[in-house]
Amino acid sequence: MITVIVKLKLTLLRNGLRRSTWRTVALIIGMAYGLILVVGAWIGLVALRSAPGWLTADLTTVGFALLTVGWLMMSLLVFGSDETVDPARFALLPVPAKRLQPGLLLAGLLGTPGIATTLIALGTVAAWARGPLMIMAAVITVPIGVATCFLIARTATAAFSQALSSRRFRDFAAVAMALFGATIGLAINAITRATSDFSLAALRSLLERVSTALGWTPFGWAWSIPGELARGAVLVAVIKLVLAIALLAALWLGWRYFLTRSLTSPLESGGGSRRVAAGSGIDRLLPANAAGAIAGRSLRYWRRDPRYLAQISGICIAPLIIIVTQLISQDGGNKPLIAFAPVLISLLLGSVVTTDISYDGSALWTHISTGVRGAADRSGRAIASAVVLGPIVVIMTVAASIFSGTPQLLPQVLALVIGLGLIGLGVGCWAGSVWQVPVPPPGANPFQRGNSGGFANLASTGASIGLTAAIGLPTIGLVIASYWIGWLGYLAIGIGLISGLIALRVGIARGGARLDRTWPEVLARVSAQG
Structure with a gap:
């Protein structure tokens, strides 16, 4: 055997x-x-x-x-x-x-x-x-x-x-x-404090x-x-x-x-068989079109699928570690670092949308068979990710600002959170149409990775973060410059919002167009995952 x-x-x-x-x-x-x-x-x-x-x-x-x-x-x-x-x-x-x-x-x-x-x-x-x-x-x-x-x-x-x-x-x-x-x-943090007075x-x-x-x-x-x-x-x-x-x-x-x-x-045999009532509250809040329908379906996945739960936890852990370790520091910690910690979630938004289509697996054929356009698919998944992670970012941003005692940094933080978040969504909409990373099949072990899927996910996440940061350089530059010229922080909010919306629109358009051309290949790749 x-x-x-x-x-x-x-x-x-x-x-x-x-x-x-x-x-x-x-x-x-x-x-x-x-x-x-x-x-x-x-x-x-x-x-x-x-x-x-x-x-x-x-x-x-x-x-x-x-x-x-x-x-x-x-x-x-x-x-x-x-x-x-x-x-x-x-x-x-x-x-x-x-x-x-x-x-x-x-x-x-x-x-x-x-x-x-x-x-x-x-x-x-x-x-x-x-x-x-x-x-x-x-x-x-x-x-x-x-x-x-x-x-x-x-x-x-x-x-x-x-x-x-x-x-x-x-x-x-x-x-x-x-x-x-x-x-x-x-x-x-405890180890860092213990070694602060370094000696052999x-x-x-x-x-x-x-x-x-x-x-x-x-x-x-x-x-x-x-x-x-x-x-x-x-x-x-x-x-x-x-x-x-x-x-x-x-x-x-x-x-x-x-x-x-x-x-x-x-x-795999434990899949839910309960009936889901049509026209739920969340459906009434979403657009009454194909993108809204896809967003509603994705939100149900976010609520019920353990794989999405692990993804949310992984995204939130990094800024929480930064905030907690700095708050418990004996010297009060680095206040700006605490305030800017939520920006990490915005940087990771692109990787969330990138992997979303891979989670559909072979069930993606039911989606394709309806004749839905790629742009609607990209829009729906971006809406669902924003609905789930948006409130988390807002709450963490407000909390970080309060705990750090630096309300004067709120404009700069908002500029990066909004700008990089929207850019990340746009990057994810495009990247998700280009490559599909290995993920566990629906209903399977949420910790399963087959054929080096972990390394592929790391590479995908790194590429998404790098591209998001590169497109967001104008906003990042204005935020840095605002330390010397304060009013540039407010300008950075506008630039971040505009550049983010443009990146999101371009990502949806180009990602959707690519999906329209390559739906069969995408279905073959996501069906072979796991």
């Missing part, structure tokens, strides 16, 4: 790369970044071989514990789980989860993150090549640590995907994700405390074993080895439980 699943993984990956140029580009970029990380990590780990034992112990524990945390967080917030071999696809076969697990584990590690993590982890053997006992400890650590990285990410995404099928939990998750992002910001002794003390703390968490149990042996704490090393093996067993059983759930009750 292991060989069959691995061959299936490689075959699906190869076929997916043949169908999509973007997936090939994303894979090449991912492999390039992975190679750079592996080479850099190996240089550092080999250099640690000649470093003092305490330094090697602390750095490897902290570094690899954070790597494990990174697997968990990147799986939940960015990349998702690489479901090229989706367990739900085995639901109709008489294969229990117990038999699938080893093959899915090996297949999951064959991606760029898994290979890079394994190669980097092998570098610990070089770092601890200081005797037979230390080499043996490092060799034992590598498979336990790598397996923990994979299983903790896979179990978490499986658990969240099951929980997100509940509407109540989705509402709770949006708040929880934002709070978690703020918590990360608090931790970063203070840095060594901080590194030791962080290493000790992380070494006693599930993220650092396995990675800290060689360090404990280097310090002569054999009993502590044995205790951590037992804890690491117990954690691995618990994650393995937890993953099996969720695999069994996906095999017997796949998420």
Whole structure:
């Protein structure tokens, strides 16, 4: 079964790369970044071989514990789980989860993150090549640590995907994700304050405390074993080895439980079958035309689809982290930074509209078959995104202005929020017609990413932000100049509004015209996603 699943993984990956140029580009970029990380990590780990034992112990524990945390967080917030071999696809076969697990584990590690993590982890053997006992400890650590990285990410995404099928939990998750992002910001701010009086002794003390703390968490149990042996704490090393093996067993059983759930009750079968009343309140507020109908349908998706919930959370976390970390700073924080934090949401609006059409999947054919024009499609999706994210931006802008105590900066902030927001919508309307990034299929695991979809999303987001900022340079320039000539801030609002409306109109027109010419190709691409 292991060989069959691995061959299936490689075959699906190869076929997916043949169908999509973007997936090939994303894979090449991912492999390039992975190679750079592996080479850099190996240089550092080999250099640690000649470093003092305490330094090697602390750095490897902290570094690899954070790597494990990174697997968990990147799986939940960015990349998702690489479901090229989706367990739900085995639901109709008489294969229990117990038999699938080893093959899915090996297949999951064959991606760029898994290979890079394994190669980097092998570098610990070089770092601890200081005797037979230390080499043996490092060799034992590598498979336990790598397996923990994979299983903790896979179990978490499986658990969240099951929980997100509940509407109540989705509402709770949006708040929880934002709070978690703020918590990360608090931790970063605390570390920054602790190192403000930089000195070698203070840095060594901080590194030791962080290493000790992380070494006693599930993220650092396995990675800290060689360090404990280097310090002569054999009993502590044995205790951590037992804890690491117990954690691995618990994650393995937890993953099996969720695999069994996906095999017997796949998420795709959980689609809602409730009747939706026609002519709801939101429909009466929207234009009575094709664009309004598309906007109403998109708004229903925003409310019910867990994939959109994850997107909103990801967009809101970044400015929240900035605001919270600056507010809790002992010196009161950077007031202008707090005031301008909501601009990040406007910068990301383009990526939201860009990926919107990809979420339709094969159901896009019902849209195309009605003969709707591309411009109406672009307008409707832009309206829906503005209705959902517009109030969030307004509330966060007002709150940031109040908490920062800088009402004099409100004109400049509004100029960027309005101007870049409208430009972002226009960029997204055009970009969404040019490329369609890999996304989980409707109703599936909201954290699923197949065939390097995470890298394609990152590339798409980066391109959208860059193009939005480039078009918004006149507004940005006026905002900067307003620090010396105050009235330019009010002029920037007008320039931002005008340039934003022009960009939105051009984006809708050109994006719509391109869709009119390429609807069959777009349908083929979005149908092949996931």
